[in-house]
Amino acid sequence: MDHKTKCGTIAIVGQPNVGKSTLLNYFVGTKLSITSRKAQTTRYQLLGIHSSPNTQYIFVDTPGYQLKHLNMLNRGLNKTVQQALKEVDVILFLIEPGVLDQTDLKILSMIPGETPVVLAINKVDLLKDKNKLLGYIKELDGIGRFQSIVPTSVKKSNNLEPLMQALKPFLPEQEFIFKEDELTDKNERFLAAEIVREKVFRLTGQELPYSIAVEIEKFEHVDGIRRIFAAIIVDRDTHKPMIIGKNGKRLKEISTTSRMDMEKLFGSKVWLEIWVKVQKGWADDQRALKSLGL
CATH class of the missing domain: 3.40.50.300 (P-loop containing nucleotide triphosphate hydrolases)
Structure with missing residues (x-):
């Protein structure tokens, strides 16, 4: 350079x-x-x-x-x-x-x-x-x-x-800080959680308050496949069925569209499992926010 x-x-x-x-x-x-x-x-x-x-x-x-x-x-x-x-x-x-x-x-x-x-x-x-x-x-x-x-x-x-x-x-005159082929400082685990969170926002429309979070509980590589286990966190019991939908239809759509985006971004097959859990008041809970990296 x-x-x-x-x-x-x-x-x-x-x-x-x-x-x-x-x-x-x-x-x-x-x-x-x-x-x-x-x-x-x-x-x-x-x-x-x-x-x-x-x-x-x-x-x-x-x-x-x-x-x-x-x-x-x-x-x-x-x-x-x-x-x-x-x-x-x-x-x-x-x-x-x-x-x-x-x-x-x-x-x-x-x-x-x-x-x-x-x-x-x-x-x-x-x-x-x-x-x-x-x-x-x-x-x-x-x-x-x-x-x-x-x-x-x-x-x-x-x-x-x-x-x-x-x-x-x-921009100051200096050498590159990152390699030329690097696109972000975040790891795949982070990017996977963000993809799921986006799908929740997009597919629940305005009916669900935005106080939801996504936690990747397990992320592993097995035989060239990324196996990802994600939890969608809501702060009220009433929010859970909004994400799951009738007969689990909405959760299935969140999972399918998330998996497709992940495969495109990571360039490999993805096996994705998502479930919903209630953690009341997490958006105002210091410990909860810290554990979610917020």
Whole structure:
């Protein structure tokens, strides 16, 4: 590697549901971070790594910052965001078209003054009047805090290469931290749990509160097959049948779709067994959160 090799960390921050995890998955080129329409889907600080010939981008996907519904879990997630803001080379701040609201301004106020911020306005494809976008960009530029402002559509993969180029000047000159073929710092056990959790969110819709967790109780390699045993944890007895469904149909669908995603990600056959267990009040239980890595 020559002296012009660049490598640095970028925190992707913003409110719940602005597209942070989808953006991370695009940059990495595979599905690492789970996505759903439910707020606060992302709970863990996940690194996604994109390596090009002379540049390594280390993206940090953070939970959506929020000012309401603050149980112990959510307070912990907000703390994760605050920590990430202090430890990276550049911030990629993701918003939707419209004015910066109270939560956006709160996030902005927590970013250290010396840290560069690149603003991405996501979902611009949904704007009916494109002329409004120019006025909006001008208004945001007037804040004087953004080194670049890039309108994008993550879902349609529009304008995402220019976004990468906007981040590059702020990465320090140094050798790559990760190997060029590494995509994340997380292990397969973690990724398997996240895949199951995503399927629960997607297949239960709005009827199930988001206070569910997934614990991988056993993960083994046997004759080239990954054998994975997972428990879906809910905090009320009434939540259990919502996940299992009539005649076990929903749990079977969660299991089948999870297994298919795992096989695609891990590149091997997967034997997956999932069950549901009740652990009352886990989202406000310090010991429970710690045992689940939260």
